[in-house]
Amino acid sequence: MSATEAVIPVSLDRSSPVPLYFQLAEQLMAAITDGSAQPGDLVENEVAMSKRLGLSRPTVRYAIRYLVDQGLLVRKRGLGTFITSRRVHRRVSKGSLYEDLLTQGRSPSTKLLGQSTGPNVKAATALELDPDTELIALNRLRYADGETLTIMHNWLPARFGPITDAELEERSLYSILGDHGVGPIVVHQSIAARLPTADESELLEISRSLPIIAVSRTVFQPGGAPVEYAEHIYRSDNYEIELVLEEN
Incomplete structure (x- = not known):
């Protein structure tokens, strides 16, 4: 159409x-x-x-x-x-972006950019593992209603593999981890704004002068052990984050 x-x-x-x-x-x-x-x-x-x-x-x-x-x-x-399409409005939470999009009546889709195994010092540190530990590295591009939304880089301990390409394109990562009995109980997340790199602007189909929202997060399972480290790069023109602060 x-x-x-x-x-x-x-x-x-x-x-x-x-x-x-x-x-x-x-x-x-x-x-x-x-x-x-x-x-x-x-x-x-x-x-x-x-x-x-x-x-x-x-x-x-x-x-x-x-x-x-x-x-x-x-x-x-x-x-x-x-x-541009209406923005994705999302509260900071421990939930899945894929599921949040469905809840908002949006149509999420995913393109797998690459999957590999190997060490990554930054991710291993976040996962409290030795720097030379072999990790699963996932690189994906997430769309909302056919429009680019975010680049997703995720690292997992090797015990969660293998993960098929079809699973990564058709399901949320948390749904896949749920098959291993893992649910995100505690999430430590940091949010920053910066300008995109040349590769990021090309993948997200944006100008290099448009800031992006850079989110890094570490997910912990029951008992406190970290199970995932992620770096997500969002377009700032169609994504906004809501914080809800409550007094104890």
Whole structure:
């Protein structure tokens, strides 16, 4: 099914000191935020928009790039520029992202980027193992409604293998660990913001000027032994984290 093309009415004041690209960007932004243009809509291409509005292509391109950097639009190679989907709203919890997406009525899917075994000093330290311990390393890309959401790097003790590629693409990792009698009882998590690397921006299909949310977490099973270390990289334009603080 092809996306609906959004042809957004724009009125430019050429006598205004406000740059034309910014006038265009503001009016496109208003249409997106007030719901006139819907998430998933295909934005009119630069050539058509420049002809319709009597603007140069660089002016239109600059306005589009500005909105991409703001996280309101996303470029998809070979397809065009689209209005971004609604954000994934998630409370900080010990639950599974896969299950949280299903609960929100979203459609999660996973692409396996790689699976290997070998030592990793940082992960082994978090798992309270010797630095040269062989670990299972999983690298996946998670989508929500077909749009990239997060890059997931996970390390597990070797006793949890083997895990098939099909399992990693069709199930949540916590569901797989549950088959081994493991459930996340305590999770230690840290959250930071930074700019993406070149590889991260390419995988997430975002500009390198758009910050990402970097989450690292260690999961502990009953008895206190760590069973998983993870580093997840989220797009900041469609993911937000909620903290609930309660007084004891």
